[in-house]
Amino acid sequence: MNVLSNTPNSGIPVETLDDRSRAIFRRIVETYLDRGEPLGSRNLARQLEMSLSPATIRNVMSDLEHLGLIYAPHISAGRLPTEVGLRYFVDGFMEVGNLTASERKGIETQVKAAAQSRTVDSVLTEASQLLSGLTAGAGLVIAGKSDVRLKHIEFVRLEATKALVVIVGENETVENRIVDLPPGLSASTLIEASNYLNAHIAGRTISEARAAIAQQLKSAKGELDSVAATLVEQGLAVWAGAESNAMPQLIVRGRSNLIDNLEAKEDMDRLRRLFDELETKQGLMQLLDLAEEGEGVKVFIGSENKLFSLSGSSVVVAPYRDSNQRIVGAVGVIGPTRLNYGRIVPMVDYTAQVVSRILG
Incomplete structure (x- = not known):
């Protein structure tokens, strides 16, 4: 490792x-x-x-x-x-311990159980919750990139101006996102947009599908009216925050663990700053990019970590990958600098491996 x-x-x-x-x-x-x-x-x-x-x-x-x-x-x-x-x-000096067979089995069992729902969110949420429980820190998951090949897309009207976009990948993972609809949109337009997308996305990654459809829309004005064309673009844009300016998804579980054993006002001030930094979510893609630099688990201690430098928190993070071994996100643990690094590093590493296998 x-x-x-x-x-x-x-x-x-x-x-x-x-x-x-x-x-x-x-x-x-x-x-x-x-x-x-x-x-x-x-x-x-x-x-x-x-x-x-x-x-x-x-x-x-x-x-x-x-x-x-x-x-x-x-x-x-x-x-x-x-x-x-x-x-x-x-x-x-640090000696990194190996996980026991029962610890490995426990991690696999919990994450695989979440995968039964076939949603990416459930797997990542469980991974975050799992790491929190195992390490007594806060579990952290960043989902910043997605290159799953697409299988099917459908718009489901929720109310007059809201629809749920359901996108299924070839690996059977499911993404659900809510989009705004123009007032007075007809049911037939929703069907038209879904049919057009399904005719062009199968087997393509989101970036490939967007490039192909953008080109086709220029010459397909006879096939789609302007409202349906807008829906097509919206449907592609919501896949795991695929827009270039989209904020990566952040999942944090176990914040209460960070409150335990606070002994001084300075600790509470540090924790309050950490929660503020988590809420703003600034720099998440930077942390994901840092996790990509080289193989293995990354350890950021205190002010080394620009994302949480104000609170002086430490982060242990490892990337997870898709079926093409491309890094698409990261899992980890965040807490005070007094983390049990030797125990946490192998747990983060193995959890990232399990998530990679399930989502790959």
């Missing part, structure tokens, strides 16, 4: 630290990830396997501070890792 950082590394070679510096640094980070607490020299002296005095440990900690790997949150307090330190730990 490949684990990729947002940057190549922290900029500090692993060999910079000697054995005792590495042991002290590692224990400080692991204590933070486990309990969220700073670790002082006296406690460190009791925990380390090697025999070191508190004074020696304080000297080592001073060196680690100078490197920018740890800091003291308060005077006379213990030490916590900085974001640079967390990156250094993830890149050079």
Whole structure:
């Protein structure tokens, strides 16, 4: 399994630290990830396997501070890792565990159960909910691209000026979107638009269908009136937000997990900023694009991640793919920097693989 950082590394070679510096640094980070607490020299002296005095440990900690790997949150307090330190730990020290057979089976069973409805939304929502439950963070899914080959499209009137567009892919996935209808639109026009689309979309991806139909509409004015032609264009545009300026779909489950164990006003302020950032959804396609850079799981720590930089949240994300191995979205977990990266990385990675198999 490949684990990729947002940057190549922290900029500090692993060999910079000697054995005792590495042991002290590692224990400080692991204590933070486990309990969220700073670790002082006296406690460190009791925990380390090697025999070191508190004074020696304080000297080592001073060196680690100078490197920018740890800091003291308060005077006379213990030490916590900085974001640079967390990156250094993830890149050079973290041990990524393997999922057990039962964990793998559980992930597959839950996502496959959602796939029985044959809707993309149900599969992605379940993946997000699943990751939230497994990691005690918030599950995150970004669905930004879709190149499924089309099979059938139909307009279903909901009310006088609203219709449901039902689009079925060759892989039997279904997308449902609501579109606006012109006032006074007849039932025959809806049928006409559906029939025209079905005659031209079969076996084509949405981009191929749009290009072909755009060309045909120029010379097909006798086949379709202007209202039906508008519906045809609308029907193609709603497929998974296929318009170039469409906002990618964001699914977040388990936000309540982020509220647990808040201990300070600063934590609540950070969480409030995170929720604001989630609501605006700005930069989602950028995060999806970053997930495409190279193979494997991407880990964004705190301010490294421009999307959630104000709240200082960390994101572990992996892309999922279609049947042509093209990246069409990403699944992941978002939470405080005190995520259990070693456990979350393989869960995100395997969930992305399962979603790829089901939607591919």
